[in-house]
Amino acid sequence: xxxxxxxxxLNDLPLGDVxxxxxxxxxxxxxxxxxxxxxxxxxxxxxxxxxxGRGRQGRSWITRPGTALALSWILYPEPGRIQQELLGxxxxxxxxxxxxxxxxxxxxxxxxxxxxxVLVEGKKIAGILPEVHWDGCQxxxxxxxxxxxxxxxxxxxxxxxxxPATTLEDCLGERVSRLEFLQQIMTSLLKWYGRLAEPTLIxxxxxxxxxxxxxxxxxxxxxxxxxxxxxxxxxxxxxxxxDATGVxxxxxxxxxxxxxxxxx
Numbered sequence: 679x680x681x682x683x684x685x686x687x688l689n690d691l692p693l694g695d696v697x698x699x700x701x702x703x704x705x706x707x708x709x710x711x712x713x714x715x716x717x718x719x720x721x722x723x724x725x726x727x728x729x730x731g732r733g734r735q736g737r738s739w740i741t742r743p744g745t746a747l748a749l750s751w752i753l754y755p756e757p758g759r760i761q762q763e764l765l766g767x768x769x770x771x772x773x774x775x776x777x778x779x780x781x782x783x784x785x786x787x788x789x790x791x792x793x794x795x796v797l798v799e800g801k802k803i804a805g806i807l808p809e810v811h812w813d814g815c816q817x818x819x820x821x822x823x824x825x826x827x828x829x830x831x832x833x834x835x836x837x838x839x840x841x842p843a844t845t846l847e848d849c850l851g852e853r854v855s856r857l858e859f860l861q862q863i864m865t866s867l868l869k870w871y872g873r874l875a876e877p878t879l880i881x882x883x884x885x886x887x888x889x890x891x892x893x894x895x896x897x898x899x900x901x902x903x904x905x906x907x908x909x910x911x912x913x914x915x916x917x918x919x920x921d922a923t924g925v926x927x928x929x930x931x932x933x934x935x936x937x938x939x940x941x942x
Contacts, residue, residue, distance in 0.1 A: 679698070679700060679728040679742070680800070681686050681698045682751045683857070684698050684857055685698060687797040687860075687861060688722070688860075688861065688864065689804075689885035690707060691692060691861070691864050691865065691868065692720070692868065693720050693721065693722050693842070694717060694718035694719055694720040694722070694752065695712070695717055695718060695721040695722075696721070696722050696724070697712055697717075697721065697722070697723045697724070698724045698725070698726075699723075699724070699725045699726070699727065700725070700726050700727065700743075700767065701725060701726065701727040701728070701743070702723075702725045702727075703728070703729050703730040703757065703911070704726050704730050705723045705724065705728060705748050705749055705750040705805065705823060706723075706750045706809055706821050706823040708723050708725070708750065708875075709721075709723045709750040709751075709821045709823075709905070710809075710811075710821065710889070711818055712752065713752060713811075713821075715754055719752065719754040720751070720752065720753065720754075720868075721751075721752040722749060722750070722751055722752070723749065723750040723751075723752070723865070724747070724748070724749045724750075725741065725748050725749075726741075726743050726744060726861070727741055727742060727743040727744075727748075728740065728741035728748040728825075737808055740831075741825065742834075742884065743832060744831075744856075745827075745828060745829045745830075745831040745832035746816070746825065746826055746827050746828050746832040746845075746856075747824070747825070747826040747828055747856055747859065747860055747863070748824075748825050748861070749823070749824050749825075749863075749908070750821050750822065750823045750824075751821070751822045751823075751824070751878060752819065752821055752866060753765070753768075753819065753820040753821070753822060753871070754818075754820070756759060758818060760817070760874065761875075762817065763914060764874055764914075765808075765810055765817075765820075765874055765915075766914040766915025766916060766930060767874055767879060767880070767914070767915045768808035768810075768820060768822060768881060768915075769793045769794040769806050769808055769915065769931060770790070770793075770796070770880070770883040770911065770915055771822065771867070771870050771871060771874055771879065772797070772806035772822050772824050772867070773790040773794060773796050773804075773806050773883070773886075774790065774800075774870055774879060774882050774883055774886060775798055775830065775863060775866035775867040775870045775887045775893050775937070776788075776796045776804045776806075776824065776826065776863060776866070777789070778870075778882075779859075779862045779863055779864050779866050780796070780803070780846075783862050784846070784849070784850060786849050786850070786866060787799070788886070789884045789886055789888035790805070790883060790887055791888040791889070791936060792886060792887065792888070792889075792908075792911060792917045792931070792936055793915070793917070793931035793936075794806040794807065794808075795841070795896075797888055798844055798849050799844065800830075800842065800888075801841075801842040801843055801844035802827075802841050802842065802843045802844070802846050802928060803826065803827050803843070803845065803846065803849070804824065804825060804826045804827070805825050806822070806823070807822075807823040807824075807825075808820060808821070808822050808823070808824065809821045819934050820931045822864070822867075823911040826846070826859070826863070827844065827846065827855065828845060828846045828856050828859060829846075829853060829856075830843060830845050830848055832845050833845060835863050835874075836868075842929070846859065853856070874902070877913075880911060880912070880913055880915075883911050884910045884911050885923075885937075887908070887910060887911060889906060889908050889936065890906070890908050890909075890910060891908065892907065892908055892938060892939075893905065893906065893907055893910075893939040894906070894907075894908055894919070894936050894937060894938055894939060895936075895938075895939055896917075896919065896929060896934050896935070896936055897934070897935050897939050898933050898934055898935070899933060903914070903934070904919060904921065904929065905919075905921065905927075905939060906920050906921035906927075907919065907920045907923065908936075909926065912928055914930075915931065916926050916929055916930045916931075917926040917929045917934075917936070
């Protein structure tokens with residue numbers, strides 16, 4: 679990775695500081711350090727390789743050199759923008775931005791698997807990990823971590839995945855520029871961040887939602903917690919589910935996993 683070239687490629691975007699590394703353990707962890715050092719709002723942390731990236735439920739997200747995008751976008755609260763009631767929308771912000779780029783720039787039929795995965799043809803191509811930090815009851819900052827599988831080598835051939843995965847190269851049948859893909863993703867993120875409090879974000883999230891009107895099982899590391907038909911995402915980013923008795927419940931992301939009911 680030519681760090682100077684990548685920084686130049688991001689010059690036209692209204693970002694804060696841009697921190698690019700050949701390798702880090704985790705871009706989210708690196709972003710936390712930059713915040714402590716006074717990084718300005720909308721700063722971006724990017725790494726060519728990530729050895730201990732954080733995923734949900736304590737899982738790691740490994741980024742192999744030259745194959746993917748591992749980034750963390752540092753967000754700060756703004757009056758009328760990031761308020762406590764909007765924090766549940768952050769995973770949707772990242773997922774909708776990625777979904778939009780895949781749909782509009784690459785003509786791929788993508789979907790968003792609640793709460794934080796982006797799928798193409800039912801396979802995971804990207805994961806979103808928002809992290810919120812507090813000082814007592816005061817929201818101090820938000821880090822939006824995103825991992826995207828770009829080149830075929832991003833997925834080791836002998837790896838065992840909990841959920842089927844794919845890459846942008848596999849979906850398109852051709853290699854693409856990681857820098858160009860990053861530029862497209864950041865442009866979309868900036869646009870949707872400006873709409874974080876608007877109904878259009880939830881409406882778009884719902885239009886992209888995987889498994890809508892389908893029967894799913896919700897589970898945590900402790901086991902199954904609910905099953906029912908997916909109705910959609912609510913204003914606070916929670917998932918609305920109707921069970922077999924007709925009762926509707928809302929679930930907040932936390933450490934919940936969603937999978938289709940096995941009909942076999």
